[in-house]
Amino acid sequence: MIDSRPVFSRIGRRAAAFVLLFLLSVFLPAQERFRRQPPNPDPRHRLNLPRFLSHTLKNNLTIHVVPLEYDRRVTLKLIIYSGESSSPENLPGLATFTANLLDKGTLTLSVNAVEEAIAAIGGEWSAAVQPERTIFTLSFLDEYLDRGVEILSRFLLEPAFSQREIVNLQRTLYYQMFNRRKDSEFIGKNLFHLLLFNGHPYSRISFNEDIFKYIKQKDIQQFFEKNYRTNNASLILVGNIDLETASRHISTHLNTWNPAAELPADDPLPRPLRRLRIGLVDDPQSDGAYIFLGNIIPLQSSLDIFPYAVFNMVLGGTLNSRLFMNLRESKQYAYNAFSEVNFFKNFGIFLVTAKVKPAVLNQSIKEILRELDTATKRKLPSNEIEQAKSYLIGQFPVRMEIQEEYTGRVTDVISLNLGDSHWAQYFESITSVNADNVFEQLKDSDLLSPVIVIVVNADLESRDNPLLDPKDNPLINRLMAEFGEIEVYNEKGILQYTLK
Amino acid sequence: MKRNIALFIICMIFQSLPLSAIQAPIADSFPYPITQITLPNGLRVILSEDYSLPTVSVTIMYHAGSLNDPGGKSGLAYLMENLMFQGSRNVGRMQHINFISRIGGHFNAATHADRLVFQQTVPSNQLGLLLWLESDRMSSLQITRDKVEWVKRNLILSTIQYKKDEDPFLSDSLSFDQLLFADYTYNHPMSGLEPEVRQLTVADVEDYYSTYIRPDNAVLSICGHFEMEEALELVNRFFRTIPASENIPGFPDIPFSQTPEAMEFTQSSLVPSPAIFFGYRLPPPYPSEHYVLTLCEYLLLKGTTSRLHKRLIKRDRVASQITGGMEIRRDRAVFKIFAAINNELLRSRSRRAIVSEMSRLTTGLVSTEELNKAKSLLKSDYMSRIHTTSGRSEFLAEIYLRHGTAEQARLELGNYMNILPHRLMVTANAAFSGFYIIMDVLTK
Numbered sequence: 001m002i003d004s005r006p007v008f009s010r011i012g013r014r015a016a017a018f019v020l021l022f023l024l025s026v027f028l029p030a031q032e033r034f035r036r037q038p039p040n041p042d043p044r045h046r047l048n049l050p051r052f053l054s055h056t057l058k059n060n061l062t063i064h065v066v067p068l069e070y071d072r073r074v075t076l077k078l079i080i081y082s083g084e085s086s087s088p089e090n091l092p093g094l095a096t097f098t099a100n101l102l103d104k105g106t107l108t109l110s111v112n113a114v115e116e117a118i119a120a121i122g123g124e125w126s127a128a129v130q131p132e133r134t135i136f137t138l139s140f141l142d143e144y145l146d147r148g149v150e151i152l153s154r155f156l157l158e159p160a161f162s163q164r165e166i167v168n169l170q171r172t173l174y175y176q177m178f179n180r181r182k183d184s185e186f187i188g189k190n191l192f193h194l195l196l197f198n199g200h201p202y203s204r205i206s207f208n209e210d211i212f213k214y215i216k217q218k219d220i221q222q223f224f225e226k227n228y229r230t231n232n233a234s235l236i237l238v239g240n241i242d243l244e245t246a247s248r249h250i251s252t253h254l255n256t257w258n259p260a261a262e263l264p265a266d267d268p269l270p271r272p273l274r275r276l277r278i279g280l281v282d283d284p285q286s287d288g289a290y291i292f293l294g295n296i297i298p299l300q301s302s303l304d305i306f307p308y309a310v311f312n313m314v315l316g317g318t319l320n321s322r323l324f325m326n327l328r329e330s331k332q333y334a335y336n337a338f339s340e341v342n343f344f345k346n347f348g349i350f351l352v353t354a355k356v357k358p359a360v361l362n363q364s365i366k367e368i369l370r371e372l373d374t375a376t377k378r379k380l381p382s383n384e385i386e387q388a389k390s391y392l393i394g395q396f397p398v399r400m401e402i403q404e405e406y407t408g409r410v411t412d413v414i415s416l417n418l419g420d421s422h423w424a425q426y427f428e429s430i431t432s433v434n435a436d437n438v439f440e441q442l443k444d445s446d447l448l449s450p451v452i453v454i455v456v457n458a459d460l461e462s463r464d465n466p467l468l469d470p471k472d473n474p475l476i477n478r479l480m481a482e483f484g485e486i487e488v489y490n491e492k493g494i495l496q497y498t499l500k
Numbered sequence: 501m502k503r504n505i506a507l508f509i510i511c512m513i514f515q516s517l518p519l520s521a522i523q524a525p526i527a528d529s530f531p532y533p534i535t536q537i538t539l540p541n542g543l544r545v546i547l548s549e550d551y552s553l554p555t556v557s558v559t560i561m562y563h564a565g566s567l568n569d570p571g572g573k574s575g576l577a578y579l580m581e582n583l584m585f586q587g588s589r590n591v592g593r594m595q596h597i598n599f600i601s602r603i604g605g606h607f608n609a610a611t612h613a614d615r616l617v618f619q620q621t622v623p624s625n626q627l628g629l630l631l632w633l634e635s636d637r638m639s640s641l642q643i644t645r646d647k648v649e650w651v652k653r654n655l656i657l658s659t660i661q662y663k664k665d666e667d668p669f670l671s672d673s674l675s676f677d678q679l680l681f682a683d684y685t686y687n688h689p690m691s692g693l694e695p696e697v698r699q700l701t702v703a704d705v706e707d708y709y710s711t712y713i714r715p716d717n718a719v720l721s722i723c724g725h726f727e728m729e730e731a732l733e734l735v736n737r738f739f740r741t742i743p744a745s746e747n748i749p750g751f752p753d754i755p756f757s758q759t760p761e762a763m764e765f766t767q768s769s770l771v772p773s774p775a776i777f778f779g780y781r782l783p784p785p786y787p788s789e790h791y792v793l794t795l796c797e798y799l800l801l802k803g804t805t806s807r808l809h810k811r812l813i814k815r816d817r818v819a820s821q822i823t824g825g826m827e828i829r830r831d832r833a834v835f836k837i838f839a840a841i842n843n844e845l846l847r848s849r850s851r852r853a854i855v856s857e858m859s860r861l862t863t864g865l866v867s868t869e870e871l872n873k874a875k876s877l878l879k880s881d882y883m884s885r886i887h888t889t890s891g892r893s894e895f896l897a898e899i900y901l902r903h904g905t906a907e908q909a910r911l912e913l914g915n916y917m918n919i920l921p922h923r924l925m926v927t928a929n930a931a932f933s934g935f936y937i938i939m940d941v942l943t944k
Contacts, residue, residue, distance in 0.1 A: 034737060035590055035636060038599065039628035045554035045725055070531055070552065072883045112805075112814075119805040120873045122880030141880055318601060387602065394604025394623040397553045401621070401888040 047397055047427055052410070052420065053243040057251055060259040061230035065243040066410050068403075073122075074145060074239035075407040078136040078152065079415045081234075082227035085131045085201035085267050091219060092204035093211040098223050099127040099134050100173065104165040107158040111165060114151070121147050131202035132267065132344060133415055137407070142240050146249050153253035156228060161220050170212045177209035181491050184286045185353075188455040191493045192292040195279050195451045196349065200270045208492040229260035234414055238407045269347055272296040272446035278479070279451070279487045282458040288335060289358040289456040293368055294351035295446045297341070302418040305343055306429045307438040308350065312341045313388030314380055315371060316352060320387075322371055323352065331367065333360040345416050350447060358456050358475065362482050365452060372450075376442045379435040392430050452483075470499055529913035530886065534896070534906050535728065541744040542716025545735055546896045546906045548723045550889065556724035557621040557889035558630040560638070561897040563719075564712035565614045566690045567751050567830055573704055575656055575692015578611045579648070580708050582655045584618065585609075586647045589640035593647070596633050603629075608890070611690050613829035614751065615901060616712075621890045624725035628734050635738035638718070641709055645702050656697050663691070668771045669838070672941045675767060676777040679937050680834045685752050714745035721897040721906075724889040751830060756784050762935040768942045773820065774844050777939040778854050779836035782826075782931050790826065790833060791915040792927040796861060797825035798874035801837070805873065807857050812839060816853055818846040835931065847940065858936075862929040865921045878916055 056062045087094040103118075103125050105111040118125050121144035126137045140148040180186045190206045197203035237246050272295045297308060316323035316339025327334035337354035352372075356364040399405045413423050422429070458475050470476050470488070476499060479486055486499045535547040569576045587593040600607050605622035620630055664670055674689050681687035691697075720739070722731060758781055782793065800808050801824050812819040824837035841850045885891040896906045 031589065032741065035632070035639075037590070038632050039734075041629065042625040042627075042730075045624045047554050068552075070550075071887050072528065073880060073887070115803075115805050116873070119803055120869075120876055122876035122878075124880075139880075141876060141883070144876075320598065320602060391602060391604045394626075396604070397555045397623060398604055398606060398621050400553055401555055401890070403884070403887060 044393070044427075049400075049423060052414070052423070055243055055247050057230075057247070057255070059230045059255060059257060061250070061254060061257065062234050063243070063247055063250055064234060064236045064410070064414055065241060065246050066236070066238045066406075067242060068239055068406070071239050071403060072142050073139055073403060074142045074148065074237055074241055075137060075139040075403055076148060076152065077236040077238075077407055077411050078138075079234045079236070079411060080134040080136075080228055081132070081232050081415070082264055083130045083132045083134050084205040084207070086227055086264055087204050087207075087223070088219075089201075089204070091211065091214065092207035094215055094219055094223050095134060095227075096129045096207075097169065097173065097212060097215050098220050099129050099136070101161060101165060101169055101220060102127065102136070102155045102159060104169060105160045105162055106154040107160050109154055114154075117147070117151050120144075121151075123148065123151075129205075130344075131197075131205045135411060135415075137404075139403070145241065145245070146252075149249045149253045153257070156254065156257050159224060161217055161224070163217060166215070166217055166220070170215070174209045174212050181209075182285060184283050184288075184290045184455040187281055187283060187491050187493075188290045188292045188353075188453050191279050191281060191455075191489055192294070192351070192451060192453045194493050195277055195453065195487075196273065196294070196296065197270055198273070201267045202270055206493055208494075210492070226260070227264060229263075230254075230257050231259035232263055236407065236410055236414060238403065238410060269298070270296055272298065272449075273451055274446060274449055276449050276483065277451050277487070278483055278485070279453045279489055280458065280476075280479070281453070281455045281489050281491055283455050283491060284457050284459075286455055286457045288355045289361045289364070289454060291354045291356060291361075291365060291368070292351065292453040292455075293353075293365070293450050294349055295450040297348045297350050297441075297445055297447075299343070299346055299348055302416075302422055303429065304441060305348070305418075305422075306433050307441045308341050308348060309392060310385060310388045310430070310433045311375065311380070311438050311442060312339050312350070313391055314384045315339045315375060317388070318391060323354070323368065326371065327354060327356065327364060327367055331360075331363075333357060333364045333367065337364075337368070343412070343416060350445075361454065361456065361475065362478050365454075366482070369448065372447045376445060376447060379439045382435055385433065385435050385438065389430050389433060393427055396426055396430075454479075470497075529882075529911075530909045532723070532886075532892065534909065536900075536906055537732070539715065539736070539740050541740065541742060542714075542746075543739050543742075544719045544900060545739075546719065546721040546893075546900060547726075547728060547731055548721075548892065548896060548906075549726060549728065550723060550892075551725050553889075554624040554725050555621055555889055556624045556627045556630070556722065556726055557619065557893040558627070558634060559617060559619040559721045559890075559893040559897045560634050561618075561719045561721070561894070561901060562616040562712055563614065563717050563748075563901055564708075565612045565616055565830075566688065567613045567685055568708070568712060568749075569685075569688065569692075570704075571684060572696055573700060574688040575690075575697040576700055576704055576708055577616060578691050579651060579656055579697070579700055580705060580713070581609050581611045581616050581618075582651045583643060583647060583705060583709075584616075584637050584641065584713075586651060587642050588636040589642060591633060591636050596637070599629060599633060606890075613686070613690070615898075617894060617897075619890055619894055621724075621888075627722070627726050627731060631734050631738045634720070635742065638713060638715065638739070639742045641713070643702055643705050643709065648700070648702050648705055652697055652700065656691060657694065660691050660694055660697070668769075669775060669840075669941070672767065672769050672771065672775065672777065672939070673838070676779065676836070676937075676939050679763065679765065679939060680779045680781060680836060681829065681832060682757060682781070683754050685754055686829050686832050711745065711748065714748065715739060715742050716744040716746065717748045719897045719900045721893040721900070723893040723896065756781075756832070758783060759935045759937060763937045764940070765938070766940045766942065768944045770944050771941060772943075773840045773842070774847060774943055775841060775941040776839045776847070776850055776854070777836065777941065778839070778851075779824075779834050779937050780932055780934060781937070782833040782835060783934075784831055784833075789927045789931070790828065792919055792924055793826050793833070793835065793931055795871075795874055795878065795916055795919055795924060796928055796931075797835070798878050799866060799870065800857065800861065801825055802874070802877050807861070808837065808839075808854065811853050811857055812850060816849065818842055818850045818853060844942070851938065855936075858932050862925065862932050865925055868921065871919075871921055871924065875917055875919075879913065882913055882916075 053065045084095045121140040123140035128135045194206035323337040327337040333356050335355040339352045342349050488496045532548045537545045566577045607620040610617045678687045808822050819839045819841045821840040899909045900906045
């Protein structure tokens, strides 16, 4: 048979492409070969982190020092091993209030004098309250070590807790929290913790601003007396400093701070949720549908942290992780989709957060659950595990450059009892993670029966028809058809009704 | 009269002091080695080793910015910055970011009036990767119409909109910049004016790229954990053969004009509260007194113990927010203050309070205690910056552009710490005794 196609076609497209490439290579300027590919990395340099040096004073206060040469700022962290879970059941928020009041004047220094004293040492002060601990941070120039410790001692030994400052703080914290309620993410995370801890003392972390007006001076004093004690605290100093010098200054200023005769009892460990639970907040100001999905993960040992950290990177830790690539890049359901894992003493919280288009809310939740299902039923591919490990190993020293990150890590190691090896052998611990031990952790976890919190403008109290049954709302209707029962909360986390 | 005579005497004493008397280096203010070389193509390279952590930072700073936006083409430098991530001959679109984030690194980029900054930090064994990435986009950025339009639409115009949504005072702030900086070259917004951005073309970007993104218009700064010999080999390999421009136009030369008298303006806006913008044009030459004026910024505006915060927010309770400070756009500097005031009835009291505090600084000596507090806060910020390899590499590149040598970094902290109350008062007097510009913003 005679081929009637033109000669050029007969030669074939492949040959034509070859000719074109040849011509291009002749007429375009040649490129140096080394520019074509990135160079191979060198062998990884060893990470030599300084050891923690510890000393316990006669009054039972334990000091930990991490010397950092060249850093002319000292960061001092005071950990009180009581957090919001130690607030009375009828007064959640008391731990937060007490912590925020600590720098608002002492018996010998007014609020203004405290601010001046901190500024004079180039310092900054902050307080953070978590369910099981309270962390104060005072950073300052190392030449003012003695003054820094002295300021802290004034807070601890002669707090004023004056009525005037209590009223001021009630007003300040009320408006701070009131304003944060305009933020869908804040509303969602608050409700997530409330439902996740479900009556456990840790759920007191999710209080609302109405509580502040009930806090009285004597509540604060009692809370302080009970929890702010040397044997319920640790002091950490990071910077260009040695243990002996630090101990001397701290002993001088804090030797009269006393231990408690009896320490507050430890809270029982919170348990993972065993059935899916959905909470919904109808937020008219929400500019998308916000999803918070997660559960508690029990930890048998501090080594369990590493497989979870690697899994988190595979699932949703970065822009290249599965959730982002699937929900945003591939399906275009989401503005963003990430996961995070936070560790507490002997347990962790695995959480997926996503902001999606309301029209595809159901599909997005199903996709997140499908990703979790896949990960808990099949071993993750080695290449993804290795990619995640490479990220974590690279990121660790990069983040440790920032002193706040560095001291945050030290604080976690000490307050969560992770042990020296967690710190010194971080690279080795991450390197030893493989598909098997990630799967071992995931297969028995309860990630598939999570708490799901949704914050969305659902238009439940329809402007057009206030008598509309919420079940007739198309968004609720679809959610109920897919997931069953839905608890509806207001933006303060108060249950309004349950739709069954 | 007596006060003026005293001030004159102080001025005379101060001016007769030799510069060396006020420029002593402070021990440990920059405790890192500095090596500087220049490649045959004009690329200036700064290297500073530090083995405390296995990380390395690379900053590349091009000596061009929004001041080089031609008239009617505002936003061009910012567009250039964003296009630098859209692929070069051997690096695909957005791959630059992917390469860095996959290995746990972080990156940053910024457009200033007189510089474009690209900065990244990675594990130290990946220095070669950073230099390969930077050299590829310096030598062979792939600029296409699609990319330019995509960046304009999805990054530049959306950023402009986002900023407007986030900051209700933004348009007032830009209006105030126009009053303070007077000339379009200096006062147009870095991210551009929306209609002008829409008109930017591939040819504009290609022209900017071929003119300014050249080795002889750049400083490359490497800080962290590396072996000098290996680093130099990598720098040579990736950058030495990139051709120089040899014909880089300087920055526009526009004469400074001081305000002939105090200027007052009023405008109404959709803002949550009434506000006052208050500022001074600071006469050149820059940067002779910018160290002193930066310290004035700390005294007046840094933190809750600063003079203006204490006066307007704590004592008089006329304002809810007060911010500001020195702003330098190459050879132009201004000092500006923004106050969100509690209600319209408090406007004149707020204005009087600001003027009174500025006047106090120009006519009275600051106490040693207060001055030391400002120095401590400044030193803390300085230490915080140079502690990270990323902060340090950018700092060294900036110092190089400003002084022509990175060694000047060792004197930088001393330039602040050696300032005495007399010098501060004299400098403040010269800077803040002239006419101010004030813009009242009323709520619509």
